[in-house]
Amino acid sequence: MNITVDVNELNTDFIVKLKGEIDAYTAPKLRESLFPISERDNVKITIDLTEVSYMDSTGLGVFVGAFKSVRAHNGEFTLVGLSERLRRLFDITGLADIIDIKSGTEGGLE
Amino acid sequence: MSQVYDYIEMKIPAKPEFIGVIRLTLSGIGSRMGFAYEEIEDLKIATSEACTNAVQHAYKDLEKGEVKVSFGLYPDRLEVMVSDSGKSCNFEEVRQGLGPYQNGQKVELMREGGLGLYLIETLMDDVKIHQHDGVTVFMTKFLEGEQVEMDAKTVST
Numbered sequence: 001m002n003i004t005v006d007v008n009e010l011n012t013d014f015i016v017k018l019k020g021e022i023d024a025y026t027a028p029k030l031r032e033s034l035f036p037i038s039e040r041d042n043v044k045i046t047i048d049l050t051e052v053s054y055m056d057s058t059g060l061g062v063f064v065g066a067f068k069s070v071r072a073h074n075g076e077f078t079l080v081g082l083s084e085r086l087r088r089l090f091d092i093t094g095l096a097d098i099i100d101i102k103s104g105t106e107g108g109l110e
Numbered sequence: 111m112s113q114v115y116d117y118i119e120m121k122i123p124a125k126p127e128f129i130g131v132i133r134l135t136l137s138g139i140g141s142r143m144g145f146a147y148e149e150i151e152d153l154k155i156a157t158s159e160a161c162t163n164a165v166q167h168a169y170k171d172l173e174k175g176e177v178k179v180s181f182g183l184y185p186d187r188l189e190v191m192v193s194d195s196g197k198s199c200n201f202e203e204v205r206q207g208l209g210p211y212q213n214g215q216k217v218e219l220m221r222e223g224g225l226g227l228y229l230i231e232t233l234m235d236d237v238k239i240h241q242h243d244g245v246t247v248f249m250t251k252f253l254e255g256e257q258v259e260m261d262a263k264t265v266s267t
Contacts, residue, residue, distance in 0.1 A: 001130035023133075024126035024162040054133070056155045057225035058162060065222045072218065085151055092232055093225055094210030098217070 022059035050081030124175035160192035
């Protein structure tokens with residue numbers, strides 16, 4: 001019932017690997033990790049959700065916030081490695097049409 | 111008319127770190143009742159959303175508080191009740207502007223919250239919200255294939 005945020009930086013490219021659960025308890029930690037990065041100009045953030053075992057609307061809120069910030073700074077924001085479960089959450093909330101999302105099979109980083 | 115059922119009740123401190131404990135309990139109850147994996151995941155999200163609302167809105171100004179979560183286990187369904195006794199926010203107000211994001215919406219105007227209640231209503235079969243001193247969210251999920259049969263019978267709770 002916790003989350004680890006692993007940030008890999010290469011110039012303006014950031015790959016953020018998340019592991020664990022995203023809920024009301026862990027979302028603030030995720031927000032703190034993502035927001036400073038999202039405010040850089042022309043940043044490219046790829047968030048890997050392969051090892052996220054649980055997520056609810058608190059996680060969606062953090063990603064929407066980060067996405068808005070990245071866009072405001074002319075950057076790119078992509079979510080990869082979504083399980084069917086996670087993908088469904090983005091589908092039913094309409095976010096899948098707005099945020100660039102690649103599911104588990106199509107967006108593997110390895 | 112009353113119906114024979116099993117009842118489980120938990121009280122957690124109104125702190126976000128305990129919402130995961132409710133999810134663990136719910137997993138156990140859901141699998142014991144024979145819910146499918148997908149349905150258990152739906153139950154976990156809906157119940158967590160209700161707990162998150164209770165923790166975040168109801169107890170903004172108070173140091174201490176409790177959230178009560180009750181589970182009614184029926185042969186054909188699970189009823190989950192999440193209630194707080196804190197200061198109630200105006201749920202009708204919260205309900206305004208709920209729902210999915212629209213494609214083509216301006217990115218800078220996208221809201222960053224308010225999806226919780228929408229998810230609860232989407233993921234559960236029946237949802238009732240009762241406002242009193244606090245707020246009680248009453249949610250029902252039927253075991254697969256039970257709902258049609260339920261509609262044909264006189265429903266008693």
